[in-house]
Amino acid sequence: MPQQPPQPHQPHQPHARRFPISEFTLASALGVGRAATLDALQNASSGLAPQRFETAQLDTWLGVVAGLDDGSLDADFAADLAPFDCRNNRLAALGLRADGFGDRVRAAAARWGAARIGVFLGTSTSGILSTEVAYRHRDATHGALPASLHYGQTHNTYSVARYARTALGLLGPACVVSTACSSSAKVFATAARMIDLGIVDAAVVGGVDSLCMTTLYGFKSLELLSPEVCRPYDAERAGLSLGEAAAFALIERESTAPAGWLLGAGESSDGHHMSSPHPEGAGAAAAMRAALAQAGLAAGDVDYLNLHGTGTPGNDAAEDIAVCAVFGDTLPCSSTKGATGHTLGAAGGVEAAISLLALQHGLMPGGLNRRSPDPTLRAAYIDAARSRTLRVVASNSFGFGGSNACLIFGTAGDFGAR
Amino acid sequence: MTGPGTLDLIVRGIGLLGPGLPSWTDGAARLRDPLTWASAPTVVPTPARLPATERRRAGTVVKASIVVADEACAAAGLDPAQLATVFTSSTGDPLNCHLLCEALATADRLMSPTRFTNSVHNAAAGYWHIATSSRAASTSLAAFDASFAAGLLEAAVQAASTGAPVLLVACDVPYPEPLHAVRPVADNFAVALVIDVPGVSGTPGGIGLRVQHRADSEAPTPCETEALEALRLGIPAARSLPLLSALARHSSEKSAATRVTLESLPGATLTLATG
Numbered sequence: 233m234p235q236q237p238p239q240p241h242q243p244h245q246p247h248a249r250r251f252p253i254s255e256f257t258l259a260s261a262l263g264v265g266r267a268a269t270l271d272a273l274q275n276a277s278s279g280l281a282p283q284r285f286e287t288a289q290l291d292t293w294l295g296v297v298a299g300l301d302d303g304s305l306d307a308d309f310a311a312d313l314a315p316f317d318c319r320n321n322r323l324a325a326l327g328l329r330a331d332g333f334g335d336r337v338r339a340a341a342a343r344w345g346a347a348r349i350g351v352f353l354g355t356s357t358s359g360i361l362s363t364e365v366a367y368r369h370r371d372a373t374h375g376a377l378p379a380s381l382h383y384g385q386t387h388n389t390y391s392v393a394r395y396a397r398t399a400l401g402l403l404g405p406a407c408v409v410s411t412a413c414s415s416s417a418k419v420f421a422t423a424a425r426m427i428d429l430g431i432v433d434a435a436v437v438g439g440v441d442s443l444c445m446t447t448l449y450g451f452k453s454l455e456l457l458s459p460e461v462c463r464p465y466d467a468e469r470a471g472l473s474l475g476e477a478a479a480f481a482l483i484e485r486e487s488t489a490p491a492g493w494l495l496g497a498g499e500s501s502d503g504h505h506m507s508s509p510h511p512e513g514a515g516a517a518a519a520m521r522a523a524l525a526q527a528g529l530a531a532g533d534v535d536y537l538n539l540h541g542t543g544t545p546g547n548d549a550a551e552d553i554a555v556c557a558v559f560g561d562t563l564p565c566s567s568t569k570g571a572t573g574h575t576l577g578a579a580g581g582v583e584a585a586i587s588l589l590a591l592q593h594g595l596m597p598g599g600l601n602r603r604s605p606d607p608t609l610r611a612a613y614i615d616a617a618r619s620r621t622l623r624v625v626a627s628n629s630f631g632f633g634g635s636n637a638c639l640i641f642g643t644a645g646d647f648g649a650r
Numbered sequence: 651m652t653g654p655g656t657l658d659l660i661v662r663g664i665g666l667l668g669p670g671l672p673s674w675t676d677g678a679a680r681l682r683d684p685l686t687w688a689s690a691p692t693v694v695p696t697p698a699r700l701p702a703t704e705r706r707r708a709g710t711v712v713k714a715s716i717v718v719a720d721e722a723c724a725a726a727g728l729d730p731a732q733l734a735t736v737f738t739s740s741t742g743d744p745l746n747c748h749l750l751c752e753a754l755a756t757a758d759r760l761m762s763p764t765r766f767t768n769s770v771h772n773a774a775a776g777y778w779h780i781a782t783s784s785r786a787a788s789t790s791l792a793a794f795d796a797s798f799a800a801g802l803l804e805a806a807v808q809a810a811s812t813g814a815p816v817l818l819v820a821c822d823v824p825y826p827e828p829l830h831a832v833r834p835v836a837d838n839f840a841v842a843l844v845i846d847v848p849g850v851s852g853t854p855g856g857i858g859l860r861v862q863h864r865a866d867s868e869a870p871t872p873c874e875t876e877a878l879e880a881l882r883l884g885i886p887a888a889r890s891l892p893l894l895s896a897l898a899r900h901s902s903e904k905s906a907a908t909r910v911t912l913e914s915l916p917g918a919t920l921t922l923a924t925g
Contacts, residue, residue, distance in 0.1 A: 289759075345865070346917075347865030347866075347917060347918065348865065356770065356771070360747075360751075363751055363829070364751055364754050364755070367751040367752060367754065367755040368755045370755075370828060375827060375828050376827075376828050376831060377828045377829070377831070377832060381832060383829070383832040383833050384794060384833070388740070388741070388792070388794055388833070389740075389741075389742060389771050389792035390740070390792040390793050390794045390797070393793070394794065397915070403865065403915075403916070403917030403918060404865070404917075404918060405800065405803055405863055405914075405915070405918055406793065406800070406915055406918075407738075407791045407792060407793040407797075407800040407801075407804070408791065408792045408793070409789055409790065409791055410742075410770070410771030410772060410790055410791070410792055411770075411771070411772040411775070411788070411789060411790050412770045412771075412772060418789055422789070422804060422807075425807045425808060425811040426807055428811060429655070429657065429807055429810055429811060430655050431655050431803070431807060431863050445754040445759065446750055446754065446766070446769060449753075449754060449759050449761045449766075450750075450761055450763075450766030450769065451766075452761070453760075453761040453762065453763040453766055454763045454766060454767070499787035499788070499789070500785050500786070500787055501735075501775070501776075501779040501784055501785050501786060501787065501788045502779070502785065503731075503779040503780055503782065503783050503784045503785050504780065505780065506704075506707075506767045506768075506773070506776050506777070506780070507763075507767045514785065515785050518785055522787075631770070631772070632767060632770045632772070632776065633770055633772040633773060633775055633776025633777075633779075633790075634776055634779055634780070635772055635775070635776070635788060635790075
C-alpha cells in the first residue's frame with residue numbers, strides 16, 4: 233500500500249491516500265529541465281514569441297521548443313526506435329533526457345521490475361504532423377501516402393506512450409489518455425488508482441504535445457487564436473497562444489526522498505458543449521471539489537492555484553466563477569500560459585511540474601501579460617511572482633468535450649513524514 | 651487466479667454493434683452459436699438521444715458509441731447521467747481526420763470549426779455527456795490494438811476504486827484511403843459494458859467478471875470460428891469478441907467459469923474469468 237502519512241488536517245474522508253512523486257521534469261518553450269523552468273518563472277520570462285511554425289502562414293505568438301531538429305536527438309531514434317522518429321516523439325525524448333528522468337525511471341524498474349511500472353501519458357494530437365506533411369506528398373496517380381510514414385509509431389494517438397514504454401524498456405500496462413487539454417492531468421488520477429489497487433508499483437505519467445497544423449489552423453477557425461501574445465485574465469484578452477511541451481513525473485508506491493506528493497485528483501464532465509465551457513463553470517467546480525474531497529482537505533488548505541487560464545474570453549470567465557465558488561476570492565492564483573503558451577495535451581503535466589516546483593521553492597509564479605485586469609473576474613490573480621512557503625498547491629486543466637481535471641499536490645516535508 | 655492486482659467485478663449491462671451483430675440481444679445469440687453468425691456491413695443508426703444540433707455534427711464513431719452505450723445502460727437499469735465513463739478507441743474519428751489532413755494539404759487550409767472540434771479523441775465522450783446531461787467523470791484512452799484491454803482495465807480499476815459502476819465504451823471505425831492502407835480497420839465495431847462492483851449498487855443479476863493484469867506474455871484467446879477470428883483481428887474494438895462470447899454463454903445459462911485472455915501490450919497480459 234502507498235505510504236499514508238499522518239493527516240495534517242481534519243480529514244474530510246477517512247482514508248485519504250497520498251502518492252509520492254519521486255522525480256519530475258519538463259521541456260517547454262521556457263527551456264529544458266527544472267532549473268531553466270524555475271529560472272524563467274522567477275524572472276517572469278516568457279517562451280512565447282511572434283514566430284512562424286513549419287509552413288503555417290498565421291500571425292500569432294508561439295511557444296516553440298528549440299533543438300528538436302538540430303540532430304542532437306538523432307541517437308534517440310537509432311535502430312528499433314527509428315520508426316518512432318517524429319516531432320512529438322523527439323519532444324518526448326528531450327523530456328526523458330531532462331534532469332536524468334529516464335535514468336531515474338530505469339532505477340525504479342530495477343527496484344520494482346519493468347512489468348510493474350505503468351506508462352500513462354496525455355496528448356491531443358500525438359505525431360499527426362507527420363501525416364499532415366505526408367498528405368502533401370501523396371502519390372500523384374493512386375493518392376497513396378509516402379512509405380516513409382510510420383503511422384502506428386508517429387500519428388496514432390497511442391504512439392507517444394508506445395515510444396516512451398519502448399525507450400524506457402517498461403512492460404507494465406500503458407495507454408494514452410486523450411481528453412484534449414485535460415489529458416495529462418488525468419493520467420495522474422489513472423496512475424494513482426492503479427498503484428492503489430496493486431496493479432502497478434510505479435507509473436511514468438505526464439504529457440507530450442507538439443505544434444502541428446491541425447491545432448494551429450483549428451484554433452484559428454474557432455477564432456480562439458490570439459493575434460498578439462495571450463493575456464490570461466486581462467480585460468482585452470483575445471485568445472490563446474499555442475505552445476508545445478513534454479512533462480514527466482514518476483509516481484511510486486514508496487519513495488525515500490519524494491519531490492512532492494499527489495494528494496488528490498478530481499475529474500468531471502461539463503455535459504454542456506463540445507468547445508465552450510459551462511458558462512458558470514459547474515463542471516470545473518465539481519472537479520475542484522472532487523480533488524479536495526479525495527485529498528481530505530478544505531478549500532482553505534490550498535495555498536496557490538495554477539489556473540487553466542488559457543486567455544480566451546469564455547474560458548477565463550467560466551473558470552473564475554468556478555474558482556470563486558470553490559475557493560472564494562482570496563486564494564492567490566495565476567495562469568502560467570503566458571510563459572509556456574497553451575501546450576494542450578501536455579498542459580496538465582507541465583502545470584503539475586510547475587506546481588511541484590512552486591512547492592519545492594516557495595514560488596507562486598506571476599501571470600504574465602496582464603496589462604488591464606478584467607474587472608468582472610474576481611479571483612485573486614497575481615501578476616508578479618511571490619515567494620512564500622507553500623504546503624498545498626492545486627492545478628486546473630479543462631478540455632474540449634467538457635473534460636475537467638484538478639490535481640492537488642503537497643510538499644515533501646509536510647506530507648512525507650510517517 | 652487471485653492475489654494482488656485481481657479485481658472482482660460484475661458486468662451489469664452490455665451493448666454491441668458490429669458486422670452481423672446489430673445489437674447485444676441479437677449478437678449474444680450469434681456468439682452462443684457462432685456458426686449462425688454471418689458477416690454483414692455494420693449499419694450505424696443515428697441515436698435518438700443526440701440533440702438535433704449534435705446529431706448533425708456527430709461522426710460515425712460518436713453515433714456507434716452512443717448506440718451501444720444506450721443499450722448497455724438500459725440493460726443495466728442504471729441512469730446514464732450518474733455513470734462515470736471510460737471511452738477507448740484506437741483511431742478516434744477517422745473520416746474527420748482524413749478530411750482535416752486533406753484540407754491542411756491545400757493552399758488556403760480552410761478548416762471547419764466543427765471538424766476541428768470533432769477531431770479530439772474524446773469527441774464520443776463529450777457528445778455522450780452532453781446528450782445525457784452528465785457531469786460524471788470521464789476519460790478517453792488509446793492503446794492501438796490493445797485499446798479494448800486498456801479500456802477494460804481502466805474501467806475495472808475505476809469501479810473497484812470508487813465502488814460505483816462505470817460505463818466502458820470501445821469503438822473503432824475505418825479510415826478512408828489513403829490512411830486505410832497504413833491502418834486497415836475492417837468495419838465499424840462498438841461495444842459497451844457497464845462494470846460494477848459486487849453487492850454495492852443493489853441491482854440484482856449481472857455476470858461475474860474477474861480481471862487480472864499479469865506480467866507475462868500469453869497469446870490472446872482466439873474466437874471459436876475462423877470467420878469470427880478474422881473479425882477479431884480486423885478491428886481493434888473486436889478484440890473484445892472472446893470476452894463477449896463468454897458473456898453470451900453466461901447470460902443464458904449457469905456454466906462453469908470461462909477464462910479469456912485479451913490482446914494486450916507486449917509483456918503484459920489481461921486475463922478475465924466470467925461467471
